[in-house]
Amino acid sequence: MEIKVLHQVMEWNQDVSAKVRKTLADRKVCLINVMGSPGTGKTSLITALIKRLGEEFAIGVIEGDIAGQIDAEKIAALNIPAVQLNTDGACHIEAMSIEHILPHFDLDKLDVLFVENIGNLVCPAEFDIGENFRITILSIPEGDDKVKKYPLMFTDTNCLVLNKYDMLPYFDFDVESVKRDYRGVNPEGPLFGVSAKTGEGMDALAERIGGEIRAAIR
Amino acid sequence: MEIKVLHQVMEWNQDVSAKVRKTLADRKVCLINVMGSPGTGKTSLITALIKRLGEEFAIGVIEGDIAGQIDAEKIAALNIPAVQLNTDGACHIEAMSIEHILPHFDLDKLDVLFVENIGNLVCPAEFDIGENFRITILSIPEGDDKVKKYPLMFTDTNCLVLNKYDMLPYFDFDVESVKRDYRGVNPEGPLFGVSAKTGEGMDALAERIGGEIRAAIR
Numbered sequence: 001m002e003i004k005v006l007h008q009v010m011e012w013n014q015d016v017s018a019k020v021r022k023t024l025a026d027r028k029v030c031l032i033n034v035m036g037s038p039g040t041g042k043t044s045l046i047t048a049l050i051k052r053l054g055e056e057f058a059i060g061v062i063e064g065d066i067a068g069q070i071d072a073e074k075i076a077a078l079n080i081p082a083v084q085l086n087t088d089g090a091c092h093i094e095a096m097s098i099e100h101i102l103p104h105f106d107l108d109k110l111d112v113l114f115v116e117n118i119g120n121l122v123c124p125a126e127f128d129i130g131e132n133f134r135i136t137i138l139s140i141p142e143g144d145d146k147v148k149k150y151p152l153m154f155t156d157t158n159c160l161v162l163n164k165y166d167m168l169p170y171f172d173f174d175v176e177s178v179k180r181d182y183r184g185v186n187p188e189g190p191l192f193g194v195s196a197k198t199g200e201g202m203d204a205l206a207e208r209i210g211g212e213i214r215a216a217i218r
Numbered sequence: 219m220e221i222k223v224l225h226q227v228m229e230w231n232q233d234v235s236a237k238v239r240k241t242l243a244d245r246k247v248c249l250i251n252v253m254g255s256p257g258t259g260k261t262s263l264i265t266a267l268i269k270r271l272g273e274e275f276a277i278g279v280i281e282g283d284i285a286g287q288i289d290a291e292k293i294a295a296l297n298i299p300a301v302q303l304n305t306d307g308a309c310h311i312e313a314m315s316i317e318h319i320l321p322h323f324d325l326d327k328l329d330v331l332f333v334e335n336i337g338n339l340v341c342p343a344e345f346d347i348g349e350n351f352r353i354t355i356l357s358i359p360e361g362d363d364k365v366k367k368y369p370l371m372f373t374d375t376n377c378l379v380l381n382k383y384d385m386l387p388y389f390d391f392d393v394e395s396v397k398r399d400y401r402g403v404n405p406e407g408p409l410f411g412v413s414a415k416t417g418e419g420m421d422a423l424a425e426r427i428g429g430e431i432r433a434a435i436r
Contacts, residue, residue: 068363
């Protein structure tokens with residue numbers, strides 16, 4: 001008799017993320033997974049992208065947080081459909097949660113769905129949630145040693161954004177050193193220096209993300 | 219026949235943390251668990267405390283990182299015994315790791331062992347590592363909504379340190395709002411505003427931590 005083997009969390013997650021990816025491809029929706037430390041500026045970056053991409057694309061947002069709905073309220077204030085996912089303690093979002101949330105959106109009316117992952121530079125990188133594209137944010141006040149210390153988040157991403165660039169004068173942050181470390185683990189990954197607050201660098205980033213969305217939904 | 223039940227990770231961790239706590243109490247060493255986001259200033263705070271407490275107490279440091287030994291090198295440069303613990307991907311430190319590391323220190327010559335946990339505002343709070351005292355750091359650039367979003371890290375701590383206080387003029391950070399949120403989940407916990415970089419507020423924090431150490435090792 002065949003032994004029944006229970007799937008491990010990671011394998012199960014892979015099955016579900018493949019389903020999510022297929023559902024979204026069928027409905028022509030691009031899923032973008034936004035990751036980074038607490039306070040790195042994930043909500044601000046998504047907001048700044050909405051301002052620049054909201055004319056061309058119909059946007060929705062899934063806001064992941066352990067508790068509360070502060071961020072979903074900020075997004076909903078922009079008249080963007082937003083769903084708050086509270087993980088009640090879990091340190092990352094899994095594909096299962098995305099699968100459960102999708103029915104809360106009218107996918108036929110969406111082009112792109114941003115997922116703001118839990119503020120965490122470690123665990124979210126391990127979980128494929130069915131995304132087309134990953135953005136990792138590192139903000140200047142966090143320091144320039146983070147690629148060395150948290151490599152997976154910078155290896156398994158499609159784009160590194162250095163946020164709070166307007167704060168460079170106030171912190172010892174060696175941009176070239178971060179670029180070198182990033183190139184070492186992710187030779188092809190694009191890198192953008194931006195300030196979601198002042199708008200510096202945001203147009204170039206929005207142009208790139210727009211191109212990724214167009215490629216995903218055409 | 220009795221069914222053998224394997225301990226869950228959390229239960230196992232509790233058993234080992236109790237052993238660590240007893241070992242350290244027997245040897246009169248105080249264990250301080252320092253937690254916070256990536257880049258919140260854990261190493262800088264430990265360094266600033268070493269400068270103020272190093273005359274009175276014999277100090278050792280366990281530096282937790284997913285990869286690399288940048289922080290242990292900084293501590294060792296101060297002539298303080300330091301051991302780097304690389305978790306190779308894990309997002310927190312468990313008591314098992316502390317148990318394995320203790321033999322690398324001469325405990326009879328130590329009064330206090332600081333553990334710099336993995337940069338993560340979520341998972342480390344769930345694991346008792348046998349500490350006498352927990353310090354949670356939140357830095358001004360991370361934003362003033364973190365107690366609401368990551369409650370456990372602020373509930374299960376003995377002290378909240380707001381670091382990078384010198385950056386208050388450059389960020390929209392409402393200290394009073396954080397204080398209110400913190401009082402809501404942790405009515406008795408002390409709160410300190412400091413800049414590990416400029417030294418602002420560090421003497422008051424060092425005095426408090428010194429008192430905790432004295433109480434633990436007398």
